């Protein structure tokens with residue numbers, strides 16, 4: 001029996017929302033999980049009126065449930081899942097900028113986003129100026145129609161303060177788009193700090209099991225409808241089965257993040273004391289240049305952690321080659337720990353000097369800390385670093 005003023009009227013915690021938000025009401029005979037609506041279309045009236053209509057429109061029940069769940073986690077009016085993180089970034093931008101418009105974007109962004117801004121959007125006569133987020137105001141032009149940042153930044157985990165950018169965006173009456181993939185809504189709710197549009201590669205923590213490619217755009221209902229229109233035109237919908245996998249992953253998001261946060265923080269502290277380690281990049285550490293901002297904006301500091309091996313690039317490669325549990329793969333946010341070396345992946349096109357200018361010293365290793373036991377990961381790192389001390 002439902003009580004007056006019951007669960008629906010009190011604010012629920014993130015774990016509860018991750019499990020329950022967006023789901024259909026409890027009713028005898030109904031499936032506890034969301035059935036996969038493996039269909040391209042739905043029976044309807046001659047003049048369609050219902051919310052559920054056609055799968056490419058993202059109006060399949062599997063899309064609707066996962067949209068509501070994500071909106072509830074972000075504290076947003078609405079959300080829309082799309083085919084990938086890059087679909088989320090490109091559709092969110094195309095919903096706000098048109099031919100002749102200008103974007104101001106952060107210097108440090110995901111490689112795919114840089115390619116979109118540098119190579120593809122100029123073909124549509126949309127130009128971008130890249131700047132340090134604190135210098136955005138000087139880069140604004142009369143035709144600037146969007147500000148774009150990412151945080152924490154890969155792989156140094158720098159955290160640009162979005163609050164002054166939110167004020168700037170408001171003053172100019174343009175949107176501030178924030179790719180918050182590394183943070184997740186469990187650690188950081190960008191809309192509460194001045195973001196207009198939140199972007200996620202749901203391929204990472206939201207899915208959480210390295211088994212589904214997806215993206216999401218979160219914000220006001222009106223904005224999400226603008227993104228939906230672009231999604232319909234460009235055809236970047238997320239299919240029902242992928243939505244179902246994402247929904248299943250998101251139910252444990254809060255639980256997984258708690259473990260990612262705890263283990264990464266403990267390993268960061270441990271690594272900082274290690275003789276073979278020159279530097280640890282982790283926003284929870286007092287030594288991190290944005291630690292104060294991180295404490296103000298984040299409820300926890302995430303599962304990403306980077307370290308610099310004292311012996312440089314060759315030593316770092318030997319360390320990575322000694323890993324047994326931690327696999328080399330160019331992604332992050334899954335239950336399994338992964339390692340990558342930016343000089344071979346995201347920052348391969350740069351010289352050592354150019355990387356250093358971005359804070360990526362020789363010997364740099366990026367870790368995505370999974371949900372394995374702390375002791376097993378510590379043992380692995382200790383064993384791998386031992387010979388370099």
Ligand SMILES: *Cc1c(COP(=O)(O)O)cnc(C)c1O
Nearest residue numbers: 084085086110179181201203214
């Ligand atoms: C992976 C990633 C993307 C792109 O996501 P896909 O799902 O691979 O398209 C965008 N931004 C960040 C920060 C990412 O880590």
